[in-house]
Amino acid sequence: MIMAATKPTANRGYDIIGDIHGCANTLARLLDQMGYRKINGVYQHPRRQAIFIGDIIDRGPRIREALHLVRDMVEHGSARIVMGNHEYNALGYCTRARPGSGKTFLREHNARHDRLIRETLEQFEAHPYEWNEFLEWFYTIPLFIDDEDFRVVHACWDGDLIEKFKQSQGGACIDEDFLHASAAIESFAGQVMDTLLRGTDLRLPRGMTITGRDGYVREFFRTKFWADDPHTYADVVFQPDPLPPEVASRVLTESERKQLISYPLDAPPVFVGHYWMEGEPAPLKSNVACIDYSAVKYGRLVAYRMDGERALSRDKFVWVDVERPEQADYPNSEDSLAR
Incomplete structure (x- = not known):
């Protein structure tokens, strides 16, 4: 029988799963490993609920299959999900775009943006009605989960922004008006979407740029939202591409320190994805964990098995390595700063 949607309970466990990016076969392997079984075509667990960190789409070989698997689980109560920057x-x-905006689409159709969404549109080319249904479904995906024991957001937990968003939207989801407003990055809506789904950043000193592994030249670098008493750029940088040593050693100015946000040690554990981690999964801090370990780049698809603990443990991470046959071709190597 199909499980009905249930409210969280104190004795229910949660499996928080990292960025999937179309690796549907790998996701099925991870769910199997964690004891989820298909019942009437939907993956379910008798005592646990999966939570997806977002970025189900783009880059990978089985985006359509991954979306169906995830949406079925969410609609049957065996999973929850937060929005990733790729769904946004x-x-x-x-x-x-609305008349008079000077744009045709809210997100410009340029070579970079075309490349990021190419695999998704190609895989839905023969299923346009399905794609439109998924776009409508994206509006039902919350930007964050704020439970008593833990929190989930795609890239950055900014408590002040989240509280203001709750007050303005009356919940955790966006609507079409908010989407249109967010096209202006300097607006409140733009800041919410950029911060929560892409993370925080600092501008490099005037005239300085860094070139990422994807060849993209940037004037900013991504920063931690949980750094304790940072002093240098090295203390706050958080991105796949390291800063050059002469940049990393620069001392933060008072103005730069004021731009940073922090995540208190006594706050509930928070889980993020987005950042293309490598190596052995482990907490970033006792109450902060990133669970994106580059599955679509033949890394690992990772989950954290949360059971209400206040201090996160490396023993609670589980994963499957992504096998090369998952992909026909190597995916786009855009990094976590992709906008």
């Missing part, structure tokens, strides 16, 4: 990007890319 897809909404903007496929939504026409």
Whole structure:
């Protein structure tokens, strides 16, 4: 029988799963490993609930299959999900701008953006009605989960922004008006989507740039939202591409320190994805964990098995390595700063 949607309970466990990016076969392997079984075509667990960190789409070989698997679980109560920047990007890319805005689509159709969404649109080319249904479904995906024992957001937990968002939207989801407003990055809506789904950053000193492994030249670098008493750029940088040593050693100015946000040690554990981690999964801090370990780049698809603990443990991470046959071709190597 199909499980009905249930409210969280104190004795229910949660399996928080990292960025999937179309690796549906790998996701099925991870769910199997964690004891989920298909009942009437939907993966379910008798005592646990999966929570997806977002970025189900783009880059990988089985995006359509991954979306169906995840949405079925969410609609049957065996999973929850938060929005990733790639779902947000897809909404903007496929939504026409309003008259007088000077744009055709909310997210410009340029070579970089075309490349990021290419695999998704190609895999839905023969299923346009399905794609439109998924775009509508994206509006039902919350930006964050704020439970008593833990929190989940795709890239950055900014408590002040989240509280203001709750007050303005009356919940955790965006609507089409908010999507349109977010196209202006300097607006409140733009800041919410950029911070929660892409993370925080600092501008490099004037005239300085860094070139990422994807060849993209940037004037900013991504920063931690949990750094304790940082002093240098090295103390706050958090991205796949390291800063050059002469940049990493620069001392933060008082103005730069004021731009940083922090995540208190006594706050509930928070889980993020987004950042293309490598190596052995482990907490970033006793109450902060990133669970994106580059599955679509033949890394690992990772989950954290949460059971209400206040201090996170490396023993609670589980994963499957991504096998090369999952992909026909190597995916786009855009990094976590992709906008």
